[in-house]
Amino acid sequence: MLSISEIIIFIFVLTLTAYGVFKPFKLKYKLIRLGKPENRYDRPLKRIKDAISSFLLLKCSVKRERIFTGFMHFFILYGFLVFLTVTINHILSGLKNNFSLFGHGIVNSIYSFAVDLFAILVLIGVVYFMIRRYIFKPKSLTYPSPESAIIYLFLFMVISTFLFYEAFTINVFSENSKWAFAGNLLWNYLIKNKLDIQNIKILIHVFWWFHILTVFGFALYIPRSKHLHIVFGPINIGFKNYNPKGILKPIDIERADVFGIEKLTDFTWKDLMDAFTCVECGRCQDYCPASRSEKPLSPKEIILNLKKTLLNDGIALLNQEIKELKPLMNNIYSDDEIWTCTSCGACMQVCPVENEHLPKIIGLRQSQVLMEGKFPSELNQFFRNIETNSNPWGIGFSTRGDWAKDYKIKTVAENPNIDVLLWVGCAGSFDERAKKITFSVIKILNTAGISFGILGKEEKCCGDQARRLGNEYLFQTLAQENIETFKKYNIKKILVTCPHGYHTFKNEYPLLSKLLNIGEWDIEVVHHTEFIFDLIREGKIKLKRTERSITYHDPCYLGRHNSIFKQPRLILNALNGEFIEMKNCGSHSFCCGAGGGLMWTEEKIGKRINHIRTEEAINTGAELISTACPFCLTMLEDGLKEKNKDNECKVKDIAELVAECL
Ligand code: SF4
Ligand code: SF4
Numbered sequence: 001m002l003s004i005s006e007i008i009i010f011i012f013v014l015t016l017t018a019y020g021v022f023k024p025f026k027l028k029y030k031l032i033r034l035g036k037p038e039n040r041y042d043r044p045l046k047r048i049k050d051a052i053s054s055f056l057l058l059k060c061s062v063k064r065e066r067i068f069t070g071f072m073h074f075f076i077l078y079g080f081l082v083f084l085t086v087t088i089n090h091i092l093s094g095l096k097n098n099f100s101l102f103g104h105g106i107v108n109s110i111y112s113f114a115v116d117l118f119a120i121l122v123l124i125g126v127v128y129f130m131i132r133r134y135i136f137k138p139k140s141l142t143y144p145s146p147e148s149a150i151i152y153l154f155l156f157m158v159i160s161t162f163l164f165y166e167a168f169t170i171n172v173f174s175e176n177s178k179w180a181f182a183g184n185l186l187w188n189y190l191i192k193n194k195l196d197i198q199n200i201k202i203l204i205h206v207f208w209w210f211h212i213l214t215v216f217g218f219a220l221y222i223p224r225s226k227h228l229h230i231v232f233g234p235i236n237i238g239f240k241n242y243n244p245k246g247i248l249k250p251i252d253i254e255r256a257d258v259f260g261i262e263k264l265t266d267f268t269w270k271d272l273m274d275a276f277t278c279v280e281c282g283r284c285q286d287y288c289p290a291s292r293s294e295k296p297l298s299p300k301e302i303i304l305n306l307k308k309t310l311l312n313d314g315i316a317l318l319n320q321e322i323k324e325l326k327p328l329m330n331n332i333y334s335d336d337e338i339w340t341c342t343s344c345g346a347c348m349q350v351c352p353v354e355n356e357h358l359p360k361i362i363g364l365r366q367s368q369v370l371m372e373g374k375f376p377s378e379l380n381q382f383f384r385n386i387e388t389n390s391n392p393w394g395i396g397f398s399t400r401g402d403w404a405k406d407y408k409i410k411t412v413a414e415n416p417n418i419d420v421l422l423w424v425g426c427a428g429s430f431d432e433r434a435k436k437i438t439f440s441v442i443k444i445l446n447t448a449g450i451s452f453g454i455l456g457k458e459e460k461c462c463g464d465q466a467r468r469l470g471n472e473y474l475f476q477t478l479a480q481e482n483i484e485t486f487k488k489y490n491i492k493k494i495l496v497t498c499p500h501g502y503h504t505f506k507n508e509y510p511l512l513s514k515l516l517n518i519g520e521w522d523i524e525v526v527h528h529t530e531f532i533f534d535l536i537r538e539g540k541i542k543l544k545r546t547e548r549s550i551t552y553h554d555p556c557y558l559g560r561h562n563s564i565f566k567q568p569r570l571i572l573n574a575l576n577g578e579f580i581e582m583k584n585c586g587s588h589s590f591c592c593g594a595g596g597g598l599m600w601t602e603e604k605i606g607k608r609i610n611h612i613r614t615e616e617a618i619n620t621g622a623e624l625i626s627t628a629c630p631f632c633l634t635m636l637e638d639g640l641k642e643k644n645k646d647n648e649c650k651v652k653d654i655a656e657l658v659a660e661c662l
Contacts, residue, residue, distance in 0.1 A: 017216040024223040035269035040239040051238030060352035079122030112180035140282025154218040161211035236277040240354040246561035260366025263325040274355040275307035284347035289591040294606030295340040299347035299357040343596030344556040365470030390460035391426040401456025411456035418453040425498040427630035434630035440659035448540040464500040469597035499557035533567040543661040549578040551622035554589035555629035580620040592635035614639025
């Protein structure tokens with residue numbers, strides 16, 4: 001169809017386009033390589049399988065938080081894939097007269113029908129996304145976002161130029177194109193009897209070029225826009241973290257030059273790849289308790305500001321225009337951003353492309369605390385209390401086990417022959433309200449005939465809160481002492497009543513143990529909800545019925561970070577009360593506001609996070625709010641008191657409810 005001179009021009013344009021598409025990818029690859037090494041190469045087959053299935057089934061997009069929008073992406077994605085074949089067919093039909101990728105029979109007719117169908121579906125998808133963005137304007141999206149407008153325009157142009165080209169050629173390939181319903185419509189109503197054959201032949205050429213140049217323009221634009229996620233999305237999913245996402249890797253304090261993240265090159269390559277993968281969908285922001293309570297933290301902006309820095313400072317560094325990178329804090333990120341994160345992990349849970357926000361935020365805190373000595377002033381006392389007395393309140397460390405004397409509970413030093421070590425924790429040892437959880441767990445253990453002991457004054461804070469607040473040094477000091485105590489008493493199983501201790505022992509102590517060469521970690525760690533559930537299942541405890549209606553607040557470090565959703569609910573079912581779920585529950589639970597060490601900082605900006613969560617609990621109409629974390633319990637009780645609802649509704653730990661029903 002094309003003349004020789006047109007073919008020469010086409011090859012030239014094709015070569016330029018290929019180079020134009022390759023160049024930004026090469027740049028992005030170089031920028032990502034500025035990051036620190038990180039091993040994400042284990043389980044290669046699983047990674048490839050997950051990447052492909054996420055891409056083809058759009059598992060990433062069709063998540064429970066935006067199901068309809070996810071389905072609309074199907075139209076765009078599959079339309080995109082179908083149009084890749086259309087482009088190949090289009091090019092070859094230009095080079096060879098009467099060419100058709102699928103011949104000239106029934107297969108081609110079916111193909112023509114499918115292409116037209118997807119063309120219409122893509123247009124429906126584009127209209128849906130335009131209405132959503134420009135009429136409904138959800139808060140989570142970025143405005144004015146010219147990139148989105150340009151992509152909508154490109155999609156519209158690609159489809160419409162193809163449909164017109166198809167309509168003009170229908171006259172030529174009338175037999176094959178009879179199922180091309182959209183092209184036929186255009187032919188019948190706009191072209192037939194209105195244009196003579198000479199004009200149609202010219203228009204076939206014009207629209208052939210028009211369509212292919214639009215496709216090339218689209219291909220050139222994608223790697224230069226946020227729609228780069230079409231390529232980076234599946235790759236980033238392929239490199240996802242298969243461990244619980246809240247795990248922090250230990251810093252090698254003896255050898256590290258930098259503690260945490262101070263400047264751009266302190267991020268890992270995966271952190272930097274996250275920046276180019278972000279779809280800017282704002283799901284993370286929608287579910288972030290800090291964003292929802294009007295704090296200046298948006299996990300989406302954490303990622304987008306990283307991208308901006310990469311495209312400015314990163315490129316300048318590569319081009320040797322600058323020698324030193326500027327510190328990220330107070331240039332790119334603010335104190336109010338990094339110190340309002342509760343480390344709840346909701347952002348990572350809902351991100352469709354497996355971006356990891358939390359390690360970045362904690363890394364920034366680490367550099368502030370360990371290298372600059374900068375942190376919210378109220379943490380001075382907190383850190384000092386832990387350093388001197390191994391608990392956040394600074395109560396004499398030697399009194400840690402005093403509560404147990406009245407209960408005649410033996411320490412492991414007094415009786416080493418035990419099945420399980422009861423880790424009481426700082427709250428369970430010193431906080432009057434949390435002590436009731438400890439007593440309830442003890443009642444349950446005694447009823448079930450479990451032999452257990454405590455560490456008494458040898459128990460130290462697990463270090464979780466100090467760690468999330470960036471004080472890795474303090475965490476490692478505490479953890480090392482605790483690990484040595486466990487080894488001294490040959491502990492094989494630890495029962496923990498606080499999800500923070502549970503998460504830290506189960507997931508983070510083993511990594512530290514390995515790093516510090518303390519030895520293999522071979523201790524089983526269980527949370528009391530798991531333990532109680534097993535006791536009920538094995539018939540070791542029997543429960544009386546309660547008539548009260550109950551809702552359940554999933555603690556972030558038990559649920560989202562460690563996937564313990566089932567056991568608490570099964571225990572509540574065993575209590576036989578009327579169980580009512582909150583609006584945000586399970587993996588989409590809303591934080592109480594205490595995590596990430598924020599229990600010990602003042603919430604000075606925006607609404608109080610615990611008020612938002614307490615309102616959700618009150619709205620269920622339940623008489624009891626149950627939970628399984630002493631910090632969540634405090635935040636919810638405070639919420640009820642501050643809302644004058646503490647007479648209508650009570651907060652109890654699941655252990656307390658079980659102990660009452662024994
Ligand atoms: S971890 Fe929670 S508080 Fe922190 S940025 Fe993510 S969603 Fe927000
Ligand atoms: S980080 Fe993930 S959830 Fe947040 S805007 Fe980007 S793609 Fe969406």
